[in-house]
Amino acid sequence: MNKSELIDAIAARTELSKAASGKALDAVVEAIVEAVSAGDTVSLVGFGSFKSAPRAAREGKNPKTGEKIKIPATTVPKFSAGATFKTTVAEATKGKKKK
Template identity: 75%
Template sequence: MNKSELIDALAARTELSKATCAKALDAVIDTIVETVAEGETVTLVGFGSFRASGRAAREGKNPKTGAKIMIPQTTVPKFAAGAGFKAKVAGKDE
């Protein structure tokens, strides 16, 4: 499912216009991205948590030449699925 298909599904479930659903989805995504970028965690109970996580510097290889390179430390977004989401995917939700 891509973003436009998700907007179509939201519009069908909520009986709101596609334009309204698109604005709402964009606002939710923007808010999550901005909040996590500030170092805070966003928790949606039953769905999951979004957070920023540090990745240490490490040694890697250039795939073309095989030469060793240093990969600098960085901060990356992480998502951890909630219990309800995990149960539904596993088919255990009743």
């Protein structure tokens, strides 16, 4: 599902126009990004939590040359799925083969 398909699904479930649904989706995503960027955790009960986490500096390899490179420390966004989300996905995929 891409963004426009998600907007269509929101519009169908909420009886909002596609334009209003798009604005609402953009506002939600923007609010989550701003909060996580500020170091806050965004918890949506049943769905999951968005937070930022530090990633330590490490040594890597250039895949083309094999040369060792230093990868600097950084902060990355993390998502942890909630229990309801995990259960729903697990039940929906029971018996389905992975591609």
